[in-house]
Amino acid sequence: MATVDHRFPVLRLLDIGKRQGSVTIEEFDRLLPIDSTHTRDADEVLDTLRSRGISIVLARSPAANRDFNLLNDERIIYPR
DSSP: OOOOOTTHHHHHHHHHHHHHSEEEHHHHHHHSOGGGSOHHHHHHHHHHHHHTTOEEESOOOOOBTTBOOOOTTOOEEEOO
16 A cells, blocks of 8 residues: 655645745645645644745746746735
């Protein structure tokens, strides 16, 4: 029987955040669906992202010159 690595979603979020500078709500929900994730586990993931300087944003703007820029209508959701 195969062993499931429950750390994979967190590691994937950290990878996305490290490369992109942020994680979108869509990416977060795709990897850690709110309806199947315990609140305590989600809090630990958010704290891990925050400690690594990774923000949760509504959407990511297209990169101009490979720089990450927030558009005026984009908001950082976490941390506040």
